[in-house]
Amino acid sequence: MAQSDTVDRILDAAEELFAERGFSETSLRMITSKARVNLAAVNYHFGSKNALIHAVFGRFLTPFSATLGNAFDELEASCKGNPPTLNQTLWALTASAIRMPQRNERGISIFMRLLGLAYTQSQGHLRKFLEQEYSQPFGRFMGLLKEATPELSAVDRYWRIQFMLGATAFTMSSSDALRDILRNKLGVETTVQEIAARLVPFLAAGMQAHDTVLVPPADFKIPVA
Amino acid sequence: MAQSDTVDRILDAAEELFAERGFSETSLRMITSKARVNLAAVNYHFGSKNALIHAVFGRFLTPFSATLGNAFDELEASCKGNPPTLNQTLWALTASAIRMPQRNERGISIFMRLLGLAYTQSQGHLRKFLEQEYSQPFGRFMGLLKEATPELSAVDRYWRIQFMLGATAFTMSSSDALRDILRNKLGVETTVQEIAARLVPFLAAGMQAHDTVLVPPADFKIPVA
DNA sequence: ATGTGCGTCAAACGTATGTTTCAAACAGAC
DNA sequence: GTCTGTTTGAAACATACGTTTGACGCACAT
DSSP states (O other): OOHHHHHHHHHHHHHHHHHHHOSTTSOHHHHHHHTTOOTHHHHHHTSSHHHHHHHHHHHHHHHHHHHHHHHHHHHHHHHTTSOOOHHHHHHHHHHHHHHSOOSSTTHHHHHHHHHHHHHHSOOHHHHHHHHHHHHHHHHHHHHHHHHHOTTSOHHHHHHHHHHHHHHHHHHHHTHHHHHHHHHHHHOOOOOHHHHHHHHHHHHHHHHTOOOOOOSOOTTSOOOOO | OOHHHHHHHHHHHHHHHHHHHOSTTSOHHHHHHHTTOOTHHHHHHTSSHHHHHHHHHHHHHHHHHHHHHHHHHHHHHHHTTSOOOHHHHHHHHHHHHHHSOOSSTTHHHHHHHHHHHHHHSOOHHHHHHHHHHHHHHHHHHHHHHHHHOTTSOHHHHHHHHHHHHHHHHHHHHTHHHHHHHHHHHHOOOOOHHHHHHHHHHHHHHHHTOOOOOOSOOTTOOOOOO
């Protein structure tokens, strides 16, 4: 019943509202009234709205990057010197995300949506915070991708990684809405696990595509690598 | 020197600022001062900020959807009854986007970034506007995709289309920044055409991936379709 | 010349935001 | 019980926002 109650209630409410509506579109008054907490509590406990945003990310990103590090350790150990394959690397990441202890059943959606927003919304302070706080696991993931796709040129790999990030961040950032559409249109229920299970093969196939350019329009200049 | 000047200056400034910073993060005062126009001009000419956002989209989406319609017409005519292939369909879309008359050299980047924002930011009014205004070309594109991938289940196709949209919108929406990084890191210059030439094979390969799930972690439940 | 309609302008409106203030309530140590 | 540092409470702060207002200037038809 000490501070923890207020702090956690604020973080819970903020997390949910940010995921629903974005950062600029969520006011402190929405957060504090959802958390049933006084308005001043946010600035008292966190200092500012931006610091609250950082705290929301830190709360799940710190344990996640630890989990991810362990997953990569296990993966590399089980490969005994050989570099992990692309599929293994992607699955290690995906499984780590999905296995994170959830505060509630929507935890994974919220997690993903927040990451997507972080990447998409141009909140400069957030990107800076994430870069200097979590560059290590990100760099390790990149290194594994490089080892898993030695046949790609650096430029090709760079762009394809961007494509993967895009497909993932974008899909996850609106996964709730997309699930709703699918339910109404085809009457199908979908879990985040199922989305991930469909996403990984898509990414792997794209990452390993042969670079042949098929049937471009006649007047469309194909650049040479 | 009539109204057109003011209206277009507002649209130009708004387009650029929206693409840079998003919708909520761009105030009317930023727009009008960049356009060197009186604050009240926006509400006078457009009625509201939301209507201005719609106008920005309409200005390039209306000619684009016409161009795209023609491209699809040509493509279907050249196929004489056979449905166009996935590659042909993707190239028709890509080439139409690239061939659009540009207001300046960054036109295509701005175009793509705005589309990405429209998809990502939870601006309800924008989504509604786009749906009721441009559902026809979008639906036609979806139909072509369906004919080009008859082997996919409806659910698989739905998700893979979302993945494609994500990779495209996301990459294009930050293509300026990504190009800068590539220039600084590898000393390589990149055009939007080159990005497209790399993106299309990636998308096509992902779209046609075999749905085999390789090397999932032992305790990761693979959902069955 | 004169009135009419359209576009511009500076100023203000009401509302909502993030943040600050300061008194009251509370905890635990002595 | 009293003191001390921490946490809450209601209220106000200054600022920024989208929008509205009414006066003003200017073209052009009468």
